[in-house]
Amino acid sequence: MTDRDTTTAVIGKDGVDALISVLAGRGRTVVGPTVRDGAIVLAELTRGDELPYGWGVELEAGHYRLRAREDGAAFANSAGPNSWKTFLHPQRERQWTAERRTGSGDDTDTDSREAWVVVPDETPSRSYAFLGVRPCDLRAIAIQDRVLTGGPYADRAYRGRRERAFLVVVECTEPGATCFCVSMGAGPGVDGGSDASYDLALTEVVDAAGHRFHVRAGSAEGAAVLAELPHRPADDTTAAAARERVAAAAGRMGRTMPEVDLRALMRDSLGAERWNDVAARCLTCGNCTMVCPTCFCTSAEDVTDLTGDHTERWRRWESCFDLEFTHLPGGTVRSSSSSRYRQWCTHKLGTWHDQFGSSGCVGCGRCVVWCPVGIDITEEAHALADERAAGEGGTS
Numbered sequence: 262m263t264d265r266d267t268t269t270a271v272i273g274k275d276g277v278d279a280l281i282s283v284l285a286g287r288g289r290t291v292v293g294p295t296v297r298d299g300a301i302v303l304a305e306l307t308r309g310d311e312l313p314y315g316w317g318v319e320l321e322a323g324h325y326r327l328r329a330r331e332d333g334a335a336f337a338n339s340a341g342p343n344s345w346k347t348f349l350h351p352q353r354e355r356q357w358t359a360e361r362r363t364g365s366g367d368d369t370d371t372d373s374r375e376a377w378v379v380v381p382d383e384t385p386s387r388s389y390a391f392l393g394v395r396p397c398d399l400r401a402i403a404i405q406d407r408v409l410t411g412g413p414y415a416d417r418a419y420r421g422r423r424e425r426a427f428l429v430v431v432e433c434t435e436p437g438a439t440c441f442c443v444s445m446g447a448g449p450g451v452d453g454g455s456d457a458s459y460d461l462a463l464t465e466v467v468d469a470a471g472h473r474f475h476v477r478a479g480s481a482e483g484a485a486v487l488a489e490l491p492h493r494p495a496d497d498t499t500a501a502a503a504r505e506r507v508a509a510a511a512g513r514m515g516r517t518m519p520e521v522d523l524r525a526l527m528r529d530s531l532g533a534e535r536w537n538d539v540a541a542r543c544l545t546c547g548n549c550t551m552v553c554p555t556c557f558c559t560s561a562e563d564v565t566d567l568t569g570d571h572t573e574r575w576r577r578w579e580s581c582f583d584l585e586f587t588h589l590p591g592g593t594v595r596s597s598s599s600s601r602y603r604q605w606c607t608h609k610l611g612t613w614h615d616q617f618g619s620s621g622c623v624g625c626g627r628c629v630v631w632c633p634v635g636i637d638i639t640e641e642a643h644a645l646a647d648e649r650a651a652g653e654g655g656t657s
Contacts, residue, residue: 268478268487269495276490277335277474278309280429280461283489284390289427292348293392294341299327301341303348306392313338320437320515320626323635332467336393339437340625344554345391345398349422350405353577355382356561361570386421392429394459396448397440397623399430401554403457407617408557427482428459434506438515439626441639445518447623449510451479461487464503475503516626516639519646523620527611530645531603539641540599542634547580549628549636550605555621558586581605606641 272280284291285307293306296313306312312335319326320339330337359379394402406423409416433442433449442448451462460483464475475495478484519526550556560579565572579586582601587594595601613621622638629637 268484269500270476270487270490270492271495271499272474272476272490272492274309274314274472276476276492277312279490280486281306281309281392283486284392284427287390287427287486289388289390291390291392292345293429294336294338296327300325301327301338303341303343303345303393312336312393317435318437320439320630321635322439322629322637323632325630333472334435334465334467336431336463336465337435339433339435339440340395340398340554340627342552342627342631344552344625344627345394345402346405346554346556348389348391349402349426350409350416350419350557353575354418355384356574356576357381359572386418386425388425388427389422390427390429392431394428394430395433395625396430396451397433397442397445397625398554399428399451399457399459400442400445400447400623401625402428404555404617404619404621404623405557406457407619408555411617427486428457428461430459430462430479432462432464432503432507433510434465436510436514437626437630439629439637440624441514441516441518441626442624443511443514444516444639445620445622445624450507459483464507466499466502466506468502470498473499475499516624516629516637518624518639519643521646523610523642524614526642526646526649527607529649531607533645533648535641535644535648536599536603538644539602539636540597542636543582543598543602544634545582545584545598545601546633547582548631548633549638550580550582551578552627552631553609554623554625554627555609556580581608606638609638610642 281291291306292303294301294313295304295306295311296316297304301313301316301318314335315330315333316338317328317330318338319328357379359377361375362378363375409419430451432451436449451459459479462477462479466473466475476487478487558579558581559576562575562577563572564575581604584593595604609621613619
């Protein structure tokens with residue numbers, strides 16, 4: 262590859278090792294997939310051998326297991342239990358601190374004054390480099406961008422982290438049994454409809470010609486980083502193999518959504534009997550909202566020390582499955598599990614469009630895998646579509 266051609270290349274495992282070193286050398290905290298506690302999780306990386314080379318996953322509704330791979334691939338595995346939301350929109354974040362300040366004088370001193378001094382938390386944003394962002398998660402980041410940086414009440418802390426983030430996308434070549442990104446137009450390739458920018462895009466190829474990665478630069482900084490890596494010119498054989506693997510992945514999705522207007526389906530199904538069926542199974546634990554890469558709801562939590570002179574406000578993730586989520590002076594608005602599941606599902610697939618101009622679902626399948634009773638949002642959508650069709654005399 263010449264200095265003039267800095268947009269595509271082929272790198273090996275040594276190039277991935279160098280990528281981590283180069284990004285760290287640019288002052289970024291590198292985060293990527295690694296094996297820990299029986300799962301492939303996202304964590305800080307310092308070396309390339311911390312990536313999950315030789316590990317895949319076995320997925321089903323309510324089921325997740327690691328499995329060894331013979332080909333030694335690093336990224337031939339599906340979404341794990343955490344997403345990049347964990348780093349861009351942390352589970353718990355301090356908003357401000359306050360200290361009680363008391364003036365001089367005893368209890369009889371009428372000039373004695375007491376006041377609270379509030380100091381906003383302005384901890385500098387970390388500069389992250391995300392290695393291994395799946396196309397579905399790239400779409401999720403774009404959705405969170407609209408939610409948390411759009412409108413008059415933008416989240417400044419989120420915006421700071423997002424603007425400083427360097428994104429290395431890895432195209433999906435082996436979807437899991439619970440994946441349905443094709444139905445949501447969010448993968449398996451980065452050109453499959455995602456509207457978020459990226460800096461580098463990798464496609465892993467393991468065949469008779471060796472273990473390598475086809476790389477494309479998506480930004481000026483991405484091209485500059487690519488130029489620092491050990492690489493060779495992008496050849497037609499590797500490029501074709503990369504395209505073929507992504508195209509094959511699109512045809513091997515483990516799940517699908519019904520081929521209907523999901524927004525209209527949710528609108529037409531508010532009184533569906535199916536909500537009662539799912540309520541009989543749902544534990545309202547909120548796992549689906551915690552693992553979802555786009556759910557963004559939060560609550561405020563104030564804590565004080567034992568003296569009462571120091572207090573802090575923390576923002577923490579909240580779930581619409583929590584009974585107190587809609588608590589008002591007159592009581593809880595959604596007291597039944599069916600109403601809470603319906604709220605989550607109809608918002609995710611329907612009214613999210615009204616608020617933010619897109620669906621809130623990217624087809625990653627995390628909510629299916631990490632539901633302890635195996636409730637499957639695609640199965641529920643198909644059931645709702647069937648119930649609506651039956652009510653319309655069999656027409657869809």
